[in-house]
Amino acid sequence: MNKNRQQLLTKATEAHRETLRKNLQHRLEVARANGDENLVRILEAEANYIG
Numbered sequence: 001m002n003k004n005r006q007q008l009l010t011k012a013t014e015a016h017r018e019t020l021r022k023n024l025q026h027r028l029e030v031a032r033a034n035g036d037e038n039l040v041r042i043l044e045a046e047a048n049y050i051g
Contacts, residue, residue: 020050 024047031039 017050
């Protein structure tokens with residue numbers, strides 16, 4: 001049972017990170033489209049932080 005919980009936790013963590021990456025990618029696209037270079041730099045730093 002403990003192994004199943006660990007697997008579920010791992011899958012949830014992976015899904016969460018993927019959602020963060022997709023959200024960040026969208027925010028970067030919007031910032032670039034709007035020409036907001038300051039926000040682009042901030043979001044790129046965030047992307048480096050989360051890997």
